[in-house]
Amino acid sequence: MIFRDLEELGILGINNRVGRYILRHNKRSNYPLVDDKVLTAQRAETWGIAMPQNYMIIENYGSLKNFHLKIQNYESFVIKPANGSQGNGIIVIKEIIKEERNGITRILCRRSNDKLMDIEEVKHHISGILSGLYSLKGHSDTAIIQAKIDKHSIFDNYSYGGIPDIRVIVFEGYPVMSMVRLPTKSSDGRANLHQGAIGAGINLSDGSTNNAVIKNQVVDIHPDTGHKLVGLKIPFWRESLELAAQCYDMVELGYLGADIVLTPDQGPILLELNARPGLGIQIANLAGLVPRLEKIRLKAPKNLLAHERVDFSMKNF
């Protein structure tokens, strides 16, 4: 049987993920809470879970009219579609520049890749989001203008362009497996594995990276910075896992992917949640999910608090 190796390693396949874990443990009615970033943010606020501050929620073309006035209250911001995925439609603006020429003021936005965008172009992009251009279902969408998160200094040598995020798979409230996604030049600063970002597996016990891959290939050093990828210790590790574990209580999805970013000042905050997290995390960790999931299903005590569940995970995985 050609699948014997996969079985021995306990690799989770798509059919198994859907049939045994997602369909059984995730209630359909709770999906919108994670699929729509606006709803996630609202829920997170009542639960006291930190997320990037949302400056504006733009739901229709009308509210775009005085966008250029309102935006001047901020120094930097991020535009993202509420129902987007895989980084599509996201623009990170790190600076707003006011230019005065012949009595006409022009507002320019500097993107994280240093390209300049006129404010009208930015508005244009937002109307694209509203028309559903980046929504996977193709429906019209809502645009979120939120605070730009800065990179934690620990990642200075490990990421190119954007900020890295930490993915934690949470099963029945227990962190199961984790990886940090590090943007590269070829991923255009985006933290998406299939675009060529690095995926580095993390030991749940101590928050240190154990292995790293780019597009399924093991790598030792960051191709853009040259730094060694294994052995990096993630700060605020326990806090990050507790944050991820709390998300289970918040959205009540048994099989969940939490994306967490480290802020320089606030510690870990939640960036987004995912009801159908990908399976590439197993490659980043060179380990299968099935044994861990089954251990939780069969051995883990029920009705624990988030921090107790984290204890269990840190001890076992």
Added chain:
Amino acid sequence: MKKLIFIITTLLITAPLAMLLYKSQVLNLSLLPQMVDDVWNFHLTVRPKGDRTSFSFPIPKPGPGIKITDERIRSKNFEVFIDSNSDSTLATWSAKDPIKQKVTYSARIDLKPLSYKNIPKDHTETYPKGLQRYLKTLNLLPEDVAAISLLEKAILEGNEDKTSVIRKIYYYVEEEIQRNTNIKTIHEALTNGKGSPLIKAKLFNILARRQKVPSRIVVMVRMPELKSTAQAKVRFTFANEVFLNNKWIPIDTNRGYFGERPDNFMVIHRNYDEVEKIISKKRVSYSIQAERARINRFNKSEFKKEVVKSDSIFSKLSLYRLPLPLQTMFTTILMIPLGTLVLSIARNVIGIPTFGIFTPILLTLFFKETSFGFGFVFFFVVVLVGIGERYILDKFYLLAVPRLSIILTLVIMLMIGYSLFSSDIAMISQNHLAFFPIVIVTTNIERLSIMLTEEGLANTLKTLFGTLVIAILGYLLYSIHALEMFMFTNPELLFTIIGFLILIGKYKGYRLSEFLRFRDLVRQKKKKTEGISNDIP
């Protein structure tokens, strides 16, 4: 729960199979209608010579070994009168002005070989009035009559039954008269021992009638060889029929058939005497074309009779009771679940990516209802339109529904354009729903352009390829005509399909594609563990 699913699935899969067994073993029903031989597309073109306002020509008439369907007579500028009172059919075209134009007749003709083995002895003395004209002796020159009498003395021994007499006459004409197309009179034939096919038939006719056996010359068309080019020109040829034991028995002294007629000969008229003048080259010019109709047909009507006769519950449930257009529709529709089975396996067991869930099946239907080549090309044009539209309309930021509707409208315009400027639309025009599937596919086309921007060309092409592979697989399924008929004849198999779909739906094993995806993981892991164990000693 698991047990319940197991029981349901087993029941769903096996019950219809048991039903098949019951139908075939207990009720003795066939599970498939019999195949009908290929049919011929037959075209006859006639044009009268001279200034005539009316003329006649024989057209095929159904009879032993010949079935005719889809008869068509172009008669725009004339009146057509069909006389099928005798053993043959004559069509008469007439008009106010002299006919200067070709007239055409076409039909689908199904030929079966005739074979009468062991014809019993025949001592019939008197024949009914209707057969008298086949006994009339013809006017011959006195010296020919003398020659024939001599001949009869030599080959016949008197006092034999009519079947034996005819057999002897047949052997004589078949073997002793050599084929020679230049010999065109009985006189020459008798003196030289040679004759054209028509003369041989005439001689046989004379000899048979002199022995008081009703006999006639039949005008035949020899169908072209299967291997020869699709449309071959065909001319009339001649043979005989004699009335023995109350049956017309075919005899062909030119090609050596006694009591037999192979299925590449079609009788167009059963009494040459009546049409001799009508078909003479002086009065008309004609051309005949015949080609094999490509499709094999199943004999549904026979099967319907069989099912009804069985008087079982199946005769009430059979789809053969439906009116024909509905039957055609269901033959197509019943294959769709089979397609979904293929699709489910491809997606969930193999892991082939596709656009939209049912796009491959819609494409299959589109290919089937139009044609593969056309469908394929048209699909690609639609893809291009979709991508182009997205590229252009992106700039306008239109809302989703109007945007999709624009692509839809563009595709419809494409169809109009195609229909206006293409001549081979005919094949599609009969099926007014032929384009329907592609219209639905259109709504998925946007996916493709989104994917193109989000996941890059390589992934998009992979998915496009996957979609097409499954669509083609489905198309191949459809091309197995027997499978189509099998589903139509035994629709209870749909339950079996549901059973298999449940099995696939419950499949939690790896997809074949995951074997590739995690191949590196396995390799790396092995390398690492080996590395560790090497360190230990």
